[in-house]
Amino acid sequence: MASHRSILDLIGDTPLVEVSELSPNPDARIFVKLEGKNPGGSVKDRVALAMVEDAEKAGLLRPGEAGQVLIEPSSGNTGIGLALVCRVKGYHLVVVLPRNVSPERRQLLELWGAEIVESPGSEGSNGAVRLARQLAAEHPEWVFLYQYANPANPRAHYESTGPEIWRDCPEITHFVAGLGTSGTLLGAGRYLKERNPSIEVWAVEPPAGEMVDGLRNLDDGYIPPIFEELGGADLLDRKTVVRPKESIEWVRRLADSGIFVGLSSGAAMAGAARCAAHLAGGRQAVIVVVSPDDGWKYLSTGAWTGDIDEVSERAGSVIYF
C-alpha cells in the first residue's frame, strides 16, 4: 500500500484535464490544472508550505517550539493553506480576513484553529493588507510571511506548478492564470518561458477595483511588491478582466463537463476561452489554465443553481479571488 507520512506531502502534483469541448476555437485545445485537489483545497497550499518552510530554513520559525505566532492577510485561500500547514506543524496563525468573504472560508480557517481578525469589507484585500501590516508592527515577535512580497510565493510555482505543467503538457503554447498576488503567473509563467520563450502568458483578473468601494483615491491602490520586483509587467503578454457574470457562466459550463470548480476558476476559464477565440484561424494552440480551487467553498453563493443575474450581483460584493 502506498501511503504518506504527512498530509503536507500531498501538496502539489495536481492533475491536468482536457476541456477542449468548451473551446470556442477547434484549433485551440484547452487543459485545466485542478489545484482544488490539494489537501487544503487550493493552489495556495503550495505557497503556504513554501513560505513556512522558507521561514523555518531562515530560522524565523523553529519547528517544535511552543508559542510561535504567524500573521497573514488573506481573502481566503492563502489563509486556509497556512491554517492547514500551521495546524500540522504546531504554529498559531492569525489571519486578517476581509469581512465579505464566503462563510465557508471562515469555517475552514476555524476548523484548523486559525484566529480570525476581520478587516472592513469595503476595503477589500487592501484593507486586510493594511491591518496585517499594522498588527505585525505592533507584535514584532510574530512572523509576518506577507505573501505579496515573499519571494517564496512565486518560487513555489517556479519549482512545482511550472515543472508539473511542462512535464504533463510540453506542447503548451499559452499559459493562463488568475492574478491575485501574481505568484502563480510569475513563478510558473517564468519557468515555462524559460523552457520555451514562445509560450504566451495571459493574466486574468476580477474587476476587484470596482467591488472595493472603500478606496479614497487612486493613491490607495496596491500592486504586489513581488510583481514589480520580479518584472511582472515584462513577463505578461496580455491581461484581461473577467466580470462576475462571465465567471459564473463558465463555472456552469465547466460543471456541465463534470468539473466542479470555484468562481476564480470560472474567470480563468473565461480568459482561456478569450485566448482561444483571439488566435488567428488555423494556428494550432494548446492552452493550459490554472483552476485555483474547487466549488465547495462557493455553494452558499448559489453559483450553479440560482438566477444568474442575482448570483452575479451577489458575487460582486463577495471577494472570491
Add this chain to the structure above:
Amino acid sequence: MAVAVAVDVRLPTLLRAQAGGKSTVTVKGATIGDVLAELVAEFPAMSGQLLNADGTLHRFVNVYVNDDDVRYLEALETPVKDGDEVSLLPAVAGG
C-alpha cells in the same frame, strides 16, 4: 490616420464623484491617450488621478479596452474603434 470615435468609459466608484456621480461617460478619441485627455478636459478633477505630470498612466490605474488591459496592448497609443468599451479600474490587492 486614426479617426476619432465616441466610446463609453466605465468609471470605478472612486472616480464617479469627479464625474458628477455618473458611472459611464461618453467621450471622443482615436486612441486611449485621446480618450483619457478628453476625460480629463471634461472632468478636470480627474487630472492628477489618471495621468502623471509627464503624461504617462498613473501606476495604480488600469485601463481596459473591451476588458483587455492597454498596458499589454499599445498603452496610450492603443486605438479605439466605434462601439469599444473602455473601463478604468484601480489596482487593488487580491489573494
